[in-house]
Amino acid sequence: xxxxxxxxxPGVGARFDIETNAGRFVGVVAHQTxxxxxxxxxxxxxxxxxxxxxxxxxxxxTLGELLGGSPMLEHLDDAVHRLEGIxxxxxxxxxxxxxxxLSLAEAALRTKTGAGIVALVGDSGSIPIPDGEKRLxxxxxxxxxxxxxxxxxxxxxxxxxxx
Amino acid sequence: xxxxxxxxxxxxxAVVLGLAIIARVARRIxxxxxxxxxxxxxxxxxxxxxxxxxxxxxxxxxxxIGVILMLLMLGLExxxxxxxxxxxxxxxxxxxxxxxxxxxxxxxGVILGFDxxxxxxxxxxxxxxxxxxxxxxxxxxxxxxxxxxxxxLSVLVIEDLAMVIYLPVVSGLLFGGTVLSTxxxxxxxxxxxxxxxxxxxxxxxxxxxxxxxxxxxxxLLTLLGGTLLVAGLAGRLNISTxxxxxxxxxxxxxxxxxxxxxxxxxxxxxxxxxFFVFFGLQVDxxxxxxxxxxxxxxxxxxxVTKIATGWIAAGRAGIGRPGRLRAGAALIAHGEFSIxxxxxGIARESDLGALAAAYVIILTLVGAVLYQFSDSIxxxxxxxxxxxxxx
Numbered sequence: 001x002x003x004x005x006x007x008x009x010p011g012v013g014a015r016f017d018i019e020t021n022a023g024r025f026v027g028v029v030a031h032q033t034x035x036x037x038x039x040x041x042x043x044x045x046x047x048x049x050x051x052x053x054x055x056x057x058x059x060x061x062t063l064g065e066l067l068g069g070s071p072m073l074e075h076l077d078d079a080v081h082r083l084e085g086i087x088x089x090x091x092x093x094x095x096x097x098x099x100x101x102l103s104l105a106e107a108a109l110r111t112k113t114g115a116g117i118v119a120l121v122g123d124s125g126s127i128p129i130p131d132g133e134k135r136l137x138x139x140x141x142x143x144x145x146x147x148x149x150x151x152x153x154x155x156x157x158x159x160x161x162x163x
Numbered sequence: 164x165x166x167x168x169x170x171x172x173x174x175x176x177a178v179v180l181g182l183a184i185i186a187r188v189a190r191r192i193x194x195x196x197x198x199x200x201x202x203x204x205x206x207x208x209x210x211x212x213x214x215x216x217x218x219x220x221x222x223x224x225x226x227x228i229g230v231i232l233m234l235l236m237l238g239l240e241x242x243x244x245x246x247x248x249x250x251x252x253x254x255x256x257x258x259x260x261x262x263x264x265x266x267x268x269x270x271x272g273v274i275l276g277f278d279x280x281x282x283x284x285x286x287x288x289x290x291x292x293x294x295x296x297x298x299x300x301x302x303x304x305x306x307x308x309x310x311x312x313x314x315x316l317s318v319l320v321i322e323d324l325a326m327v328i329y330l331p332v333v334s335g336l337l338f339g340g341t342v343l344s345t346x347x348x349x350x351x352x353x354x355x356x357x358x359x360x361x362x363x364x365x366x367x368x369x370x371x372x373x374x375x376x377x378x379x380x381x382x383l384l385t386l387l388g389g390t391l392l393v394a395g396l397a398g399r400l401n402i403s404t405x406x407x408x409x410x411x412x413x414x415x416x417x418x419x420x421x422x423x424x425x426x427x428x429x430x431x432x433x434x435x436x437x438f439f440v441f442f443g444l445q446v447d448x449x450x451x452x453x454x455x456x457x458x459x460x461x462x463x464x465x466x467v468t469k470i471a472t473g474w475i476a477a478g479r480a481g482i483g484r485p486g487r488l489r490a491g492a493a494l495i496a497h498g499e500f501s502i503x504x505x506x507x508g509i510a511r512e513s514d515l516g517a518l519a520a521a522y523v524i525i526l527t528l529v530g531a532v533l534y535q536f537s538d539s540i541x542x543x544x545x546x547x548x549x550x551x552x553x554x
Contacts (some may be wrong), residue, residue: 006315009312010249010316010317011316012316025526029307033421041310045486045538047310047489048306048483048489049306052308074251081240
């Protein structure tokens with residue numbers, strides 16, 4: 001965890017700041033009322049809030065989840081891994097992948113790596129348990145399931161050009 | 164009697180409508196409305212453009228309620244714990260603030276030939292910044308997140324708390340007789356303040372729970388009645404009604420606070436405006452030319468000493484030069500407390516009222532403008548210094 005500086009704001013609430021590796025300061029003002037302000041500090045005057053965005057409690061939660069990745073999915077990943085020795089991975093299909101554009105049957109990912117694709121997520125929506133005719137469109141996300149080494153190999157195939 | 168009643172309503176309507184116009188103008192040109200309310204009060208009443216024979220008495224009562232509501236709302240902002248933590252953390256800044264800003268008023272009072280107690284009141288007038296105006300400026304300019312803002316708020320809290328001691332002491336001095344009886348009065352009032360604060364600290368939660376009601380009407384009446392009663396008793400004990408109301412605000416905590424704010428805010432806005440008008444009414448505008456030069460000089464000196472206070476306090480918190488200047492500029496605005504203090508001595512020294520009115524009008528306007536534009540003031544080596552600080 002990064003070091004968070006907490007400062008009391010009497011009558012208002014509290015302010016929390018972090019300094020990024022690049023030397024910028026970002027903070028949150030937590031009002032007693034539940035309101036949150038997202039604050040970005042000026043590059044040249046690090047004490048000045050050059051941007052301050054007012055968020056309701058709900059908006060703050062949403063933004064927090066977006067910034068923290070998706071804790072729900074990470075938890076799921078961990079649980080499956082621990083219980084069954086299985087990995088679930090979300091892989092974005094690269095246009096340079098040798099499998100890009102092929103149908104699932106043509107790609108034969110399971111035969112090549114031992115890992116299977118249990119869902120495809122793209123602009124047109126998500127396809128759970130896709131059949132062999134569905135295509136691996138570049139930019140779509142494939143949900144890959146299998147043993148850790150199999151998922152690793154599949155990920156390599158879907159994201160990289162052949163060496 | 165019938166016509167008298169009508170006249171009262173007509174005068175009140177005209178005054179309040181006049182204040183409405185002032186509030187709109189202030190908003191349009193981007194300055195606090197308080198100094199303009201004072202000006203309106205100066206223009207009215209004896210020696211002014213229009214006298215208010217029927218409504219002055221009512222306005223006077225409204226003004227007292229205005230002070231009580233302002234202080235109650237201020238107290239609601241803080242919890243007892245917050246106050247204690249703050250005093251521990253910012254004692255030094257608080258002392259610097261007091262020394263630098265009490266002195267100009269006190270010395271000026273002595274030079275002007277006021278007696279020591281009135282000089283002490285003038286010292287109080289120059290010491291205390293307006294937490295109300297400053298908090299509003301900070302929010303309006305979106306500077307709550309700024310690093311120096313925590314320093315500014317801490318200084319303001321200590322000033323407000325200092326009033327809890329200062330007001331009973333000066334009331335005791337003003338209304339006491341012999342040295343012995345005065346000392347006794349002051350001692351009694353200080354003990355009473357501490358006792359009330361202790362009760363607030365220990366029983367605040369329980370009192371809040373008792374006062375809470377689902378009915379807005381019942382809650383409003385409970386808050387208003389309870390606060391007026393405590394404030395009135397505090398006034399009787401020479402602790403000052405303002406301090407009594409502040410302590411009630413501090414004592415309340417939890418759910419009741421947010422509901423109380425919502426219920427009391429409209430009332431506060433009305434009666435606070437009435438308070439400033441009433442203060443203006445009491446001041447004879449013909450005295451203003453006599454004190455204008457003194458007010459300008461004292462204002463100029465305290466602009467410098469307040470900026471120095473903010474500069475030092477923010478510097479101790481590790482804040483860069485532009486932030487230190489902003490902290491100083493934020494503290495310039497004087498307002499409600501300065502007027503509350505001056506009002507104590509107005510009967511004894513009418514020049515004090517005129518001086519305080521002129522002083523507050525100048526400082527509030529200058530303070531609002533300086534704080535707004537403090538970022539445009541170029542500071543030597545600004546960028547380099549800040550760049551260094553972030554590495």
